[in-house]
Amino acid sequence: MLRILLPTVSVLALMPAVAQAHPHVFADARLEIVASSSGTIEELHNIWRFDEVFSSSVLMDFDKNTNLKLDPPELEEIGKTVLASLEEFSYYTTLTVDGKNIAVSKPDVIHVDYKDGQLLMFFAIKPAASMPLKGKLTFGVYDPTLYASIDFPNDSDVVLMGDFKGCKSAVVRPDPDEVLKENQANLTQAFFDDPAGTNMSKLFATRMEISC
Template identity: 35%
Template sequence: MKRRAITAALLVALGWWAVLSTPASAHPHVFVSARAEIVFGPDGAVTALKHIWSFDEAYSAYITQGLDKNGDGKLTPDELVDLAKVNMESLPEVGFFTTAKANGKAQEFGEPTEASLSFENKILTLTYTLPLKTPIKSVRSVGLEIGDPTYFVAFDIIDAPDAVITRDAPKGCVVRVARPPKLDAATQLKLAQEDITATPDMSGFQVTTRALVACP
């Protein structure tokens, strides 16, 4: 039941409700190239996470249909405001695809801020700041996990030095990123044959990216 609830929330958060009425197969259904920033406050406490998510071209084209209100062939942030609002209202249902831990204890998030969408080179990108409900003070290590454990949405943390970074961190803080291994061919084939309404059991696989921020 929990996996089904997560899948239903994903359909709402990412706009796939219209696809349910058409034949579709294969997991995952949405691909996201992601970056993240761990934001520190003036007192050295971790205060927020900033997400930058770029959706795949096919999904970007699908979800932005009919949003060019002035018909100029371009999508501006103003034309994407309502879509950004839908995402921000729905993503809490799936925990923002994010887990943050300090000293092994899961942290709660507050209301997201600074949410915006942009559309460039056929790619839709969502940017928003996710504040921690309680800033993490006296930071020694903070663990961050990004992704969808049901693999409905495939998050790919970009392979670049700025994939996961700190902002305004105390001197000496470093970030280590651990990406999940690629799924073997047999597993990929099995997932490709799944119906869109099915939620595969991914409990035996690591499909999320983990990052650890360590400070002296």
């Protein structure tokens, strides 16, 4: 199984926890936010490219015929494993409307490829309920346990597609020092013991903000 993608232990055990947290999995991401002609969010397209160390560990775990590559059935098995494993974490996807969280539906499939020593995953995800282009909408991709680092190298890696007429958008990259300063009262022992339970990592994540 893709055990490294499953955050099973807290990486925020010592003070100052946030500053010393060390993700074990790294991925460069691209997110395409697609609006329908009817004025709603239709779906999100995710593309994740994982670091070579993690990718090589997946190769070792899933290369059943030991030919040092991932054949189509092996890639399909990885996709099925991740599809089941990340459901609990909403596929690292967070959507909000005026501050209210919007659930996401389970993708039909997670496509997987392996090129130049790196694992790639592609999948489309949809809001579980209608998400009209009204108010303040946010879109983020992050691991709530901080075990995996899903990063957008450039603002251009978060893309709007479709009809967003009348909406303003911006990629927001929070300053960690400012986040810590503004949330000192919330950095309790409970947070250090269970960062996922407090959802504090959401405050540090890059996000797209859209106002319509």
